[in-house]
Amino acid sequence: MTLDSVKRALQSPDERMPFAELGMKEDEYQRVKEILGRRPTGSELAIYSVMWSEHCSYKSSKVHLRQFATKAPASEALLVGMGENAGVVDIGDGWAATFKIESHNHPSYVEPHQGAATGVGGIVRDIMSMGARPIAVMDSLRFGGLDQHDTRRVLPGVVEGISHYGNCLGLPNIGGEVVFDPCYIGNPLVNALCVGLLRKDQIKLATAPGPGNKVVLFGARTGADGIGGASVLASATFEDESQAKRPAVQVGDPFMEKLLIECCLELYQADVVVGIQDLGAAGVSCATTELAAKGTGGMAVDLNLVPLRDPTLRPEEILMSESQERMMAVVTPEDIAAFMAICEKWDVPATVIGEVTDSGRLTMTWDGEVIVDIPPGTAADEGPVYQRPFHEPAGQAALNTHVELARPDDLRATLLQLLGSANLSSREWVTSQYDRYVRGNTVLAQPADAGVLRISESMPGADETTRGIALATDGNGRYAKLDPYAGAQLALAEAYRNVAVTGATPLAVTNCLNFGSPEDPEVMWQFAEAVRGLADACKTLGVPVTGGNVSFYNQTGAAAIHPTPVVGVLGVIEDVARRVPSGFTAANLRVVLLGD
Amino acid sequence: MARVIVDVMLKPEILDPQGQAIARALPRLGFSSVADVRQGKRFELELPGPATEETLAEARKIAETLLANTVIEDFHLHIEEDA
Amino acid sequence: MARVIVDVMLKPEILDPQGQAIARALPRLGFSSVADVRQGKRFELELPGPATEETLAEARKIAETLLANTVIEDFHLHIEEDA
Amino acid sequence: MMRVGVVTFPGTLDDQDAARAVRLAGAEAVPLWHADHDLRGVDAVFLPGGFSYGDYLRCGAISRFAPLMEELIPAAKAGLPVLGTCNGFQILCEAHLLPGALTRNAGLHYLCRDQGIRVENNATAWTGQFDQGQEILLPIKHGEGRYVADAATLAELERAGRVVFRYTGGNPNGSLNDIAGICNEAGNVVGLMPHPEHAVEELTGAPSVDGRGFFTSILKKLVTA
Ligand SMILES: Nc1ncnc2c1ncn2[C@@H]1O[C@H](COP(=O)(O)OP(=O)(O)O)[C@@H](O)[C@H]1O
Numbered sequence: 001m002t003l004d005s006v007k008r009a010l011q012s013p014d015e016r017m018p019f020a021e022l023g024m025k026e027d028e029y030q031r032v033k034e035i036l037g038r039r040p041t042g043s044e045l046a047i048y049s050v051m052w053s054e055h056c057s058y059k060s061s062k063v064h065l066r067q068f069a070t071k072a073p074a075s076e077a078l079l080v081g082m083g084e085n086a087g088v089v090d091i092g093d094g095w096a097a098t099f100k101i102e103s104h105n106h107p108s109y110v111e112p113h114q115g116a117a118t119g120v121g122g123i124v125r126d127i128m129s130m131g132a133r134p135i136a137v138m139d140s141l142r143f144g145g146l147d148q149h150d151t152r153r154v155l156p157g158v159v160e161g162i163s164h165y166g167n168c169l170g171l172p173n174i175g176g177e178v179v180f181d182p183c184y185i186g187n188p189l190v191n192a193l194c195v196g197l198l199r200k201d202q203i204k205l206a207t208a209p210g211p212g213n214k215v216v217l218f219g220a221r222t223g224a225d226g227i228g229g230a231s232v233l234a235s236a237t238f239e240d241e242s243q244a245k246r247p248a249v250q251v252g253d254p255f256m257e258k259l260l261i262e263c264c265l266e267l268y269q270a271d272v273v274v275g276i277q278d279l280g281a282a283g284v285s286c287a288t289t290e291l292a293a294k295g296t297g298g299m300a301v302d303l304n305l306v307p308l309r310d311p312t313l314r315p316e317e318i319l320m321s322e323s324q325e326r327m328m329a330v331v332t333p334e335d336i337a338a339f340m341a342i343c344e345k346w347d348v349p350a351t352v353i354g355e356v357t358d359s360g361r362l363t364m365t366w367d368g369e370v371i372v373d374i375p376p377g378t379a380a381d382e383g384p385v386y387q388r389p390f391h392e393p394a395g396q397a398a399l400n401t402h403v404e405l406a407r408p409d410d411l412r413a414t415l416l417q418l419l420g421s422a423n424l425s426s427r428e429w430v431t432s433q434y435d436r437y438v439r440g441n442t443v444l445a446q447p448a449d450a451g452v453l454r455i456s457e458s459m460p461g462a463d464e465t466t467r468g469i470a471l472a473t474d475g476n477g478r479y480a481k482l483d484p485y486a487g488a489q490l491a492l493a494e495a496y497r498n499v500a501v502t503g504a505t506p507l508a509v510t511n512c513l514n515f516g517s518p519e520d521p522e523v524m525w526q527f528a529e530a531v532r533g534l535a536d537a538c539k540t541l542g543v544p545v546t547g548g549n550v551s552f553y554n555q556t557g558a559a560a561i562h563p564t565p566v567v568g569v570l571g572v573i574e575d576v577a578r579r580v581p582s583g584f585t586a587a588n589l590r591v592v593l594l595g596d
Numbered sequence: 597m598a599r600v601i602v603d604v605m606l607k608p609e610i611l612d613p614q615g616q617a618i619a620r621a622l623p624r625l626g627f628s629s630v631a632d633v634r635q636g637k638r639f640e641l642e643l644p645g646p647a648t649e650e651t652l653a654e655a656r657k658i659a660e661t662l663l664a665n666t667v668i669e670d671f672h673l674h675i676e677e678d679a
Numbered sequence: 680m681a682r683v684i685v686d687v688m689l690k691p692e693i694l695d696p697q698g699q700a701i702a703r704a705l706p707r708l709g710f711s712s713v714a715d716v717r718q719g720k721r722f723e724l725e726l727p728g729p730a731t732e733e734t735l736a737e738a739r740k741i742a743e744t745l746l747a748n749t750v751i752e753d754f755h756l757h758i759e760e761d762a
Numbered sequence: 763m764m765r766v767g768v769v770t771f772p773g774t775l776d777d778q779d780a781a782r783a784v785r786l787a788g789a790e791a792v793p794l795w796h797a798d799h800d801l802r803g804v805d806a807v808f809l810p811g812g813f814s815y816g817d818y819l820r821c822g823a824i825s826r827f828a829p830l831m832e833e834l835i836p837a838a839k840a841g842l843p844v845l846g847t848c849n850g851f852q853i854l855c856e857a858h859l860l861p862g863a864l865t866r867n868a869g870l871h872y873l874c875r876d877q878g879i880r881v882e883n884n885a886t887a888w889t890g891q892f893d894q895g896q897e898i899l900l901p902i903k904h905g906e907g908r909y910v911a912d913a914a915t916l917a918e919l920e921r922a923g924r925v926v927f928r929y930t931g932g933n934p935n936g937s938l939n940d941i942a943g944i945c946n947e948a949g950n951v952v953g954l955m956p957h958p959e960h961a962v963e964e965l966t967g968a969p970s971v972d973g974r975g976f977f978t979s980i981l982k983k984l985v986t987a
Contacts, residue, residue: 168813170775253613255816437960440779614818632725642715751863
């Protein structure tokens with residue numbers, strides 16, 4: 001099999017590259033050629049195609065998301081805002097919380113158990129990469145109608161996946177949502193939130209400074225997970241149709257992730273990490289380009305050193321593999337022995353695969369030949385940005401016409417029907433599959449409006465603080481469909497109220513924006529309106545958005561899901577012992593209705 | 597009475613964390629000769645009457661739709677004699 | 680390379696809720712010909728070199744001490760040809 | 763001060779909760795590492811819950827071969843008080859310190875809920891501070907907690923009063939004879955599926971502090987021994 005090296009790329013400038021098969025547009029490909037001054041190698045194309053994908057580059061949403069920064073209210077609590085793996089908020093007494101919500105929608109439709117499980121795994125690694133100990137998870141779920149056939153496959157699988165992965169990690173599940181609506185039948189939503197705790201002076205960032213520092217890949221070995229597209233690149237000729245597509249399903253190993261958590265915390269404690277990044281959707285491509293771009297700017301990697309689960313993987317596939325439970329760290333040469341010893345204690349494989357340089361280039365070799373030589377920032381930060389056209393959907397006004405509902409004759413029957421409906425029924429079937437007690441700091445969980453955690457015993461050294469944090473997620477696709485601007489605001493208002501009623505002061509917001517295709521101007525309008533609404537409401541309430549995630553293309557054919565912005569709010573309570581549980585706790589108390 | 601055995605294993609390219617955990621544990625237990633371990637499932641289906649073409653076809657359909665998750669698993673089916 | 684297969688099944692007197700759940704689901708899915716289902720585990724051990732008396736003895740020991748819990752499970756072991 | 767060891771295997775989850783419960787009872791919690799051949803001179807050992815080795819293969823199957831277990835097994839047989847909860851119980855059974863086995867819940871799902879149990883034997887090292895027949899509330903959270911044993915073993919457990927805890931108000935997992943926990947012949951080794959360490963504080967965990975009794979029991983026992 002010929003290796004597509006940089007040398008070869010120079011010799012064969014006109015070779016056809018399968019950029020379209022990898023989801024890249026003609027003009028994007030031309031830009032890559034301009035940046036490099038030649039055609040990209042297969043490996044370079046792998047990197048650019050994945051880094052410039054909607055998922056990693058936010059090319060359709062970026063221009064709108066900026067409002068979260070430009071309209072952001074002043075906040076003293078904000079320590080790290082948007083743009084890092086997760087936002088970090090000062091919660092007082094020297095402690096900080098980091099939290100983020102992320103989607104794993106499509107994989108959860110293909111293989112519900114593994115898709116949902118690896119969704120939890122991914123967000124937990126994001127939180128770890130900030131230097132924090134993950135302390136709880138939440139999940140916000142949308143399924144098709146309870147009576148629709150495929151829901152019987154998707155719902156139990158998703159719940160089992162979240163349950164198994166989260167329980168196995170020893171992270172209490174302190175809340176979430178389950179909503180049924182036929183619009184989600186081919187596109188279930190699985191949004192997972194993780195919150196972590198760290199000392200506010202010990203935040204870690206995804207950066208690779210210091211030439212000579214070592215680049216370490218640690219955690220699971222790399223396999224063929226999620227590299228359907230990359231196999232085109234690895235085939236002998238790009239035209240080779242017969243090349244069987246490698247699997248797209250990623251399988252999670254929560255046991256390995258648990259070891260990774262404990263291993264990372266010990267690495268942080270020993271202070272042997274200069275920079276760190278989790279490996280998410282874009283795997284090694286993403287970790288190397290982002291670390292290099294935010295550091296000194298250069299990195300040299302020998303891809304042959306990446307430990308493989310499947311020895312037949314080609315470099316292009318290694319670059320695009322989505323194998324789970326992997327992290328990448330930058331470590332000084334002096335600390336490398338200590339770093340490796342800690343990994344060994346936790347049975348976590350770790351391998352030095354490269355070095356930080358001051359060349360300003362990310363270079364990679366395979367069998368001694370240079371196969372990647374790019375300015376890392378062009379892949380990580382300078383992806384395409386689209387101003388997608390949008391306009392109000394044709395039927396929007398009609399949706400909002402006032403209809404007079406007849407008063408039902410039989411109130412009893414109506415009540416019974418409501419009580420028996422899927423969306424009002426007990427959530428216990430789901431929540432009883434989640435461990436809400438582990439770690440012993442859960443003050444409130446289901447059925448409370450918000451989850452509340454005690455801080456003092458969550459980490460060594462925190463014993464002095466009386467503080468707690470509260471978290472809630474909310475979202476209502478039906479509201480957002482009627483009016484995405486107001487719908488997003490209502491989601492925020494609800495999560496904000498849910499946090500406030502526990503006695504906590506809301507401090508910060510994360511969000512997961514689940515929409516149909518951005519290439520549909522009507523969907524894009526919903527998106528633009530929702531972001532505008534959320535940004536305005538955050539400004540009014542005085543809480544900044546610290547991070548989040550956009551999930552587009554949740555649609556089957558021309559039918560998109562309801563626009564579904566899911567909002568998570570984090571608050572702080574000064575004395576967690578004074579939290580207010582819901583429910584009437586004694587007889588003869590007065591009942592007061594607040595608000596109008 | 598016929599007994600149809602359905603063996604379900606993860607596809608070779610899919611990560612098998614269970615098998616790996618066992619393989620890693622073996623040397624610690626003093627077993628050094630095993631290069632790799634994969635863990636899968638075994639189902640025993642009891643069918644009344646002899647195994648005919650039809651029962652086998654039905655068993656195959658059961659394996660495909662219920663016993664194996666063909667997104668990530670392969671299955672293999674055979675009849676056990678003298679069940 | 681030899682491959683030793685270890686099949687582990689719950690002892691007949693131990694309740695097998697997974698097998699029962701499958702058996703109960705079958706008629707609902709339109710499969711009527713299955714009288715009973717039991718679910719167990721299948722392990723594939725890869726041993727370097729040919730299957731000798733010793734490797735087999737070692738595999739048996741692994742099955743006995745680790746792969747099966749003989750309090751509740753029976754195991755059965757065989758060599759798979761042309762692995 | 764009495765020293766109670768708390769064991770951590772790879773994948774142990776409730777170790778910090780267990781240590782906290784030990785401390786709240788007024789004893790020192792001594793961390794014990796699975797890979798060490800060292801019990802550090804502790805007076806008693808707590809094997810907490812979790813998913814040691816991911817619970818791959820069978821719950822507790824791989825853990826029981828840990829170096830620490832090579833020390834713990836003879837010590838327990840010689841009378842060292844040992845409490846195993848959830849995964850700890852599973853490990854004790856796999857290590858044959860307790861008879862029988864824990865299998866998949868009859869309902870086939872992992873189940874987390876607050877569960878009533880009855881103390882059937884208050885003469886063990888870990889239950890002395892409970893009343894015989896006392897009903898208590900502890901959380902359970904497991905997918906494989908259905909206790910099974912052959913008929914002879916079950917009969918012997920019942921005859922000798924070695925069924926220490928029984929579920930009340932509904933059997934959550936299909937355990938034979940509603941068994942939630944058992945002990946060895948000498949009563950120093952106790953295993954149960956529910957989690958006393960999650961029911962020791964008003965503020966957190968289950969709406970109960972019944973778990974405290976386990977820790978006051980062992981301390982009393984050690985002090986008077
Ligand atoms: N809906 C959103 N609101 C605010 N910030 C967002 C949103 N979506 C993405 N972001 C931010 O954009 C950055 C890139 O996100 P992402 O690609 O999801 O991170 P990762 O590389 O961990 O996957 C992150 O800082 C994230 O918080």
